[in-house]
Amino acid sequence: MSFIDVGLPLFLYFILSDHLSTILALIISGVPPAFSVIVTFILRKQLNVIGLLVLIGFIVGIILSVVQGDPKLVLLRESVITGVIGSVFIINLIPIKVGSFEMRPLVYYNAKNSGITNLKGLTENEPIPERWERYWKSYPRFRQRFIVLTAVWGFGLLLEVPVRVIIIYRSATVNAAVYIGTIFLYCWFGCLVLFTIIYTKYMQNKGEEAAASAAIKD
Secondary structure (H helix, E strand, O other), X not given: OOHHHHHHHHHHHHXXXXXXXXXXHHHHHOHHHHHHHHHHHHHHOOOOXXXXXXXXXXXXXXXXXXXXXXXXXXXXXXXXXXXXXXXHHHHOOOOOEEOOEXXXXXXXXXXHHHOOOOOOOOOOOOOHHHHHHHHHHHOHHHHHHHHHHHHHHHHHHHHHHXXXXXXXXXXXXXXXXXXXXXXXXXXXXXXXXXXXXXXXXXXHHHHHHHHHHHHHHO
């Protein structure tokens, strides 16, 4: 979590809310993370799907709040985003196959495109896409890792939605909803990230143990 995405919006909101309307303060506080998404896209020349959803949710929240005059609708934009992303994670678990295309879990694609996971090739010149496909088809533990992580993130993001809605509409004031909701959102994300790190390390250790056992038998 970065200062621009979390700290700056909160700081701007609580400063501006004393001088501007609640809706206007919420709109202005959402500008820094939206600006960050746009700049990152321009500099890296890459389409960040999650970042794009954040930007769309920000715009939708502004429109709804202006039309309805309810500042709490602006606060719901993050939950709309996480709900959509969580649904995408779950849908990605469906083994859809069309021609030569076969859907993989979303975390699989993220890991593959990020280049963080270094998979050993059969040869030094084995292409990366073929290498990933070979691992997916050949190693059950490799598939399990991405299926579990995708499921955990999908259901985790979906679970965040009703909790945030309760916080927003049960809080006594908009200020309290902003503060409590933001803390909960990023603490929950932190739990999902922590699980990802621990589970990934656990699966890596399992893989190393299995490889060592196979070497001993040979």
